Structure formats: C-alpha cells, structure tokens
Amino acid sequence: MPVEEFVAGWISGALGLVLGHPFDTVKVRLQTQTTYQGIVDCMVKIYRHESLLGFFKGMSFPIASIALVNSVLFGVYSNSLLALTATAHRERRAQPPSYTHVFIAGCTGGFLQAYFLAPFDLIKVRLQNQTEPRAQLGGSSPQYRGPMHCAASIFQKEGPRGLFRGAWALTLRDTPTVGIYFVTYEVLCRQCTPERQNPSSATVLVAGGFAGITSWVAATPLDVIKSRMQMDGLKRRAYQGMLDCMVSSVQQEGLGVFFRGVTINSARAFPVNAVTFLSYEYLLRWWG
Numbered sequence: 001m002p003v004e005e006f007v008a009g010w011i012s013g014a015l016g017l018v019l020g021h022p023f024d025t026v027k028v029r030l031q032t033q034t035t036y037q038g039i040v041d042c043m044v045k046i047y048r049h050e051s052l053l054g055f056f057k058g059m060s061f062p063i064a065s066i067a068l069v070n071s072v073l074f075g076v077y078s079n080s081l082l083a084l085t086a087t088a089h090r091e092r093r094a095q096p097p098s099y100t101h102v103f104i105a106g107c108t109g110g111f112l113q114a115y116f117l118a119p120f121d122l123i124k125v126r127l128q129n130q131t132e133p134r135a136q137l138g139g140s141s142p143q144y145r146g147p148m149h150c151a152a153s154i155f156q157k158e159g160p161r162g163l164f165r166g167a168w169a170l171t172l173r174d175t176p177t178v179g180i181y182f183v184t185y186e187v188l189c190r191q192c193t194p195e196r197q198n199p200s201s202a203t204v205l206v207a208g209g210f211a212g213i214t215s216w217v218a219a220t221p222l223d224v225i226k227s228r229m230q231m232d233g234l235k236r237r238a239y240q241g242m243l244d245c246m247v248s249s250v251q252q253e254g255l256g257v258f259f260r261g262v263t264i265n266s267a268r269a270f271p272v273n274a275v276t277f278l279s280y281e282y283l284l285r286w287w288g
C-alpha cells in the first residue's frame with residue numbers, strides 16, 4: 001500500500017471524523033445515560049455545562065487511530081475481493097464482482113478491523129461519557145485526565161483484557177454491517193453509472209453517504225449493547241455478559257432501546273462516509 005494513500009486516507013478520514021464527532025458524542029450519551037430527553041435536550045445540556053469543547057471529548061485517539069483502522073477496513077476488503085474474484089481495484093469497473101463477493105469481502109474487513117478498533121473505541125466512549133466540564137477549579141475532577149491516562153488506568157485496574165471490553169459486541173456489530181456497507185455502496189454506484197465507467201463524484205458522495213446510513217441503522221442495536229458493555233464495571237458490574245446486557249436493557253427500557261441514537265447516528269453517517277468514499281475512490285484513481 002503506497003505511503004501517500006495511507007497519509008491521504010488518514011487526513012480525509014480525520015476530516016470526516018472531526019465533522020462527525022459532535023454527533024457521535026450526543027449518540028454515545030443518549031445510548032448510555034438516561035438523563036437526557038432527546039437529541040436537542042442533550043445538545044443544550046452539553047453546551048451549557050461543558051461548552052462547545054464538550055462535543056469534542058474523546059476525539060484525539062480516534063484521529064490517531066483512524067489511519068490504522070481505515071486502512072485495515074479498506075485494505076482487507078480490497079484484498080479479499082482480489083482473492084475471491086482475481087480482479088484488482090482498477091479492473092473492477094470493467095468486471096464488476098458479484099454482490100455476494102462484495103458482501104463476504106466486506107464482512108472479512110469488518111471482522112478484522114473490529115480488533116484494531118476495540119481499544120480505541122473503548123477509550124473514546126469512556127471519555128465521551130465524562131460529563132464534568134474540563135478544567136473546573138474546585139469542582140469535581142473527571143476520572144480520566146485524557147486518553148493516555150484513561151488507557152493506563154483501564155490497564156492497571158482491569159488488565160490487558162480490560163482494554164477489549166465490549167470487543168465481542170463490536171465484532172458482531174461490524175462483521176455483517178461492513179458487508180452491508182460495501183454492498184449498499186456498490187449497488188448505488190452501479191445504479192447511477194453507465195456500464196464500465198467510473199462513478200461521478202456526486203454519485204460517490206451520495207452512495208457513500210447512504211452506505212453509511214444503511215449500515216449504521218443495521219448496526220445500531222449492537223452498537224447500544226457495545227457502548228453499554230464498554231461503560232460497565234466503572235462503578236459496579238451491572239451485566240454478566242452481552243446477552244445479559246441485552247435482556248436487562250430490554251426489560252428495563254423496552255425494545256426501543258435497540259434504536260437509541262439512530263437518528264443522530266444517521267445524521268453523522270452521511271457526511272462522514274461521503275467524504276471517506278470520495279477520498280478512497282479518488283486516491284485509488286490517482287495512484288492506481
């Protein structure tokens with residue numbers, strides 16, 4: 001994989017990420033805390049209590065890790081397609097792979113990236129859930145002072161396995177839904193593009209955006225469980241495991257719990273994934 005692709009993928013991924021992070025913070029809070037009435041209430045409370053900075057909590061680690069996570073996701077996807085169909089990226093418009101192959105390659109990418117993503121995602125979620133304003137003289141100071149401190153204290157208190165809390169739910173969330181992500185993208189691109197041609201920028205943006213929304217809607221039920229598992233054990237253990245987390249969440253809050261944060265997640269997914277796919281396609285065209 002050329003270095004330029006890696007660097008540019010990181011930068012464009014990071015741009016999408018910064019754009020989407022405030023939405024992500026609201027989503028994580030709605031999924032794991034019961035103090036908010038809805039999206040607007042959550043936004044107003046974050047702003048009043050923690051200022052604009054509150055929306056950007058937990059962002060530095062995802063920016064540092066997106067290079068790794070995105071390259072595993074797209075790299076494994078593309079190489080799995082190569083193994084399944086014996087076509088490289090530049091040949092795929094002339095000889096389009098079947099949707100089954102796209103789905104299997106996507107699932108493989110999703111499965112492997114989940115392990116790289118898990119510790120970074122855990123730290124992001126723990127930091128996003130700290131509701132204390134940053135530096136508050138005389139006020140209660142937050143449990144974690146920053147991402148490194150958060151990682152170190154999880155490691156100390158819970159051991160190396162602690163850093164992978166919620167990783168199972170994350171793997172189950174991402175394996176099928178990354179398959180859905182790439183299939184949606186391919187279907188929409190092919191629908192809007194004459195045969196054997198590259199999709200236009202507008203098509204790539206729209207197909208990428210909708211791929212983000214569709215896959216996130218499908219991912220939301222396990223996303224809620226994942227976030228709750230990641231927050232578990234901070235004060236006291238509430239759940240025995242993933243199934244227990246599902247059952248007790250449904251018992252206490254009804255089936256609607258599985259769609260907590262779906263609206264805000266979709267609003268975030270469109271711009272983030274439009275930008276991600278546009279840069280992915282263009283980099284491969286320029287350097288391919």
Ligand SMILES: C[N+](C)(C)CCCC[C@H](N)C(=O)O
Pocket residue numbers: 173174177178181212215216219269272273
């Ligand atoms: C498959 N799943 C929906 C989990 C995620 C796929 C999109 C990943 C993208 N980096 C984003 O943050 O939106």
